[in-house]
Amino acid sequence: MDTTMIIDTFWVLVAAILVFFMNLGFAAVEAGFARAKNTVNILSKNFIVFAVSSLGFLLLGWGLMFGGDHPFVGTSNLFILGSSDLSFYDDTLTSNVPFWGKFFFQLVFCGTAATIVSGAVAERIKYVSFIIFSFVLTLIIYPIVGHWVWGGGWLAQMGFMDFAGDTVVHSLGGWGALTGAMILGPRIGKYGKDGKARAIPGHSMSLAVIGLFVLWLGWFGFNPGSTMSFQNPSDVMYILVTTNTSAIAAVLTSTITSWIFLGKPDLGMTINGCLAGLVGITGGCAYVSVQSSLIIGAIAGVLVVFAVVFFDKLKIDDPVGATSVHLCCGIFGTICIGLFAQEGVTSLSTRNGLFFGGGFGLLGTQVVGILAVAVFSFVTTSLVWLALKKTVGIRVSREEEIAGLDIGEHGNLAYPDFAPAASASMDDEFMAETKEGTAVIETEEAAVDISAEKAVSEAVPVIHKERQGAKMTKVTIITNQAKFNQLETALTKLGVTGLTISNVFGYGMQKGHEASFRGAPIEARLLPKVKVDVVICKIPTDTVVNTVQKVLCTGKVGDGKIFVYDVEDVVKVRTNEHGYDALQDEE
Incomplete structure (x- = not known):
């Protein structure tokens, strides 16, 4: 094995691990933005979504995405699991990284698209329905869109550009999030009789901020890692800087925008602003200048604030702002390629956008890609949600939603020491056992049986007497x-x-x-x-x-x-x- 293959494989390995680590970031942000009574459910969803995504992509997803150059979907060598000859894929994406390295890198991107949906349907989705939806999304829907753009499909042949996944990952996940939120309906109490949105604050902004920084870190694998090569380190470092520049610009503008229009520098908006900047630059991080990335991030930070307010006015309840961040800013970032692309900023950038003398050609192609993915994703994800609604159901009962999905869906509590329900159930159990004649007291050392009759008979008698002495x-x-x-x-x-x-x-x-x-x-x-x-x-x-x-x-x-x-x-x-x-x- 030559040095080039070793270096490129190691770089893809590191980048894939960073993208995988983003699962923790999504889990923490979503849990922090939700109420404490749903924390176990949210953490569990973020575990299960990566597992089912991995399974779906392994069984069929990879083959549909990269199995040949058919315009619509892969048709050759679809089933990689158990295949003894994977040489068909030697030149797919890159020839310098072994097949399973390329597979895992694409797998973590697939998992990210499914994870995006989780936040928009939080606090009222049935656990089993979310699992099934995620499996179908990553088995069929995501791979088809991925084939159009990255697998040699019709959009790639048109010249559509999406370096690290503004359309393939973020917009697709955003469309699934939007249709899920629309078909599920808002959480109980989210909108008043006057139609105005009511705040349902998250239980831990600390957890949300920790999640944001994990995602920010992961994005340094998400975007630079999409080179899938370290043979041109200047490209990798350049993408790192455009990614970070867009993020910091969006942090500032989202904070300022919320300060001006909402009256306070809302931390939740700042978190979403940073994510908006990261999403907005994802598709064009290798194609735009550092100065352009500053502008893109600045606009994305403003856009996400108004997008959150806009969806609330439409009564589309998205607890974490996934539609505002991933859908709106994914579309925005895709358009920005057609506007800001600049030939020669990296060795990977070969076309100019509208603002740099390229005319409307690239911009037109980008718009076609946006519309095609929008129609396909909206229709297919809606059909899956509706099918689930008619069969297993997609929303928990009113009683379960009010009590919290942690108990109803999982029988667990994230914070048992602070749960009145837990104390009540323990008391009920104690009383039930006492009626039978025996109470069981659990200690750290052992369980001690105490006869209820004996406990009563040996109790020190309470002597009621008149108040004596000082008041x-x-x-x-x-x-x-x-x-x-x-x-x-x-x-x-x-x-x-x-x-x-x-x-x-x-x-x-x-x-x-x-x-x-x-x-x-x-x-x-x-x-x-x-x-x-x-x-x-x-x-x-x-x-x-x-x-x-x-x-x-x-x-x-x-x-x-x-x-x-x-x-x-x-x-x-x-x-x-x-x-x-x-x-x-x-x-």
């Missing part, structure tokens, strides 16, 4: 989290020795602060607060209240509230002591 008062303080340390110090100095602390969310008459998520207002925003409960007996209540007021007061709305309650009695469970004695803890 006991409970003081509940709700305030900003930032004030807790000062409050704790002040209470300790007063002699308060016991505190119960809770992180809570709520709002008073001011209805919380104004907020929005991707341009839609959040009607009643819960504010994060800290709740401190103390029970006092010998310290004057007025002293505690006055001290707390002095510590917390800033003169602004939101300083908090103090609630004062009479306490009838306190019982220490271990000793059965009451009143003030029960408040004392031994060291």
Whole structure:
């Protein structure tokens, strides 16, 4: 094996691994933009979609995409699985990379197209329906479009240009996302009676940002790796720079656009803006100048903000903005090739677009390709969704959607420690077992059987007696989290020795602060607060209240509230002591 083959194969290997890693990015962005009750479902979909995509592409997809130069679809050597002679594909794409290296690189692109759909149908799609749709998409639909452009089909013969997949991957995935969102319908509560979009905020913007950076990293394999060769390093590095330049321009313009038109620099829009810049440059990263990539990214960042708002006005509910990012910016990026392509910027760029003296020829070809893929993708994906709707169904029940798909579809919870439903079910189980005479308490060491009858008979009797001694008062303080340390110090100095602390969310008459998520207002925003409960007996209540007021007061709305309650009695469970004695803890 010569050095050229080793270098090219290693480069394709690295690039393919980076593109594969984008599955984590898509999973994190989608999960972050969705509600906590659907997190397991979303993570599971992003696992399963790559598995079924791999299977579909292995069984038939590759053959349909690269099996000969028939204008519409591959017809030769379709079934590679189990084939003892794959020499038919020696010169497909490149002759310097072994067959299975080329296969895997194309496979991860196929998986990306299917993953795009997941975000648009999130939080209400049946798990089995999504699996079937993904399989059909990657078995037949994606390979046919891929053949038209990259497999020597009719669009390639016309001179259609799409270097790394603006049309083949992003637009195709975007059309599947759009038809899925339209046929599924919006999530419950997404649109009010007046037709206006309501915000359904994602549960973790941290997770979404982590996912964005994983995708950004993966794109450095997605675009530069599409050279499938490292024999001209200047081309690879050039594509790396055009990719990054478009992304950073879109980050800035999407942030500014949301700031101006939505009132705040919305982080969700910035995330989608960065992805818009990356999508917008994908098709032309090897054909346009660095200066042009800056312009393309800047426009894509503006476009995606208005696209999100536009789809909301059409009542097309897309929780992550997949249609805005991948469909709109995929089409935009394909058009930009016809406008900004510049001969000679890389060794791969051989034509000029409209803005560089090439006339309308290339632009016309790009438009034809966009329209052809749009019609084919819209019709075929719609037919698959409708077939599923009429057979297995595509949407979960209303009850399951409200409760969350994690429980209904998977019987799992992403955050079990914070799930009231889990506690309720455990309580129900405990009561059911107790009725039978035995309660089972699970510990880390072992499961201990306790006779319910024995537990009752041996319980220390609760002695109800009149209040004796000093009056006991409970003081509940709700305030900003930032004030807790000062409050704790002040209470300790007063002699308060016991505190119960809770992180809570709520709002008073001011209805919380104004907020929005991707341009839609959040009607009643819960504010994060800290709740401190103390029970006092010998310290004057007025002293505690006055001290707390002095510590917390800033003169602004939101300083908090103090609630004062009479306490009838306190019982220490271990000793059965009451009143003030029960408040004392031994060291």
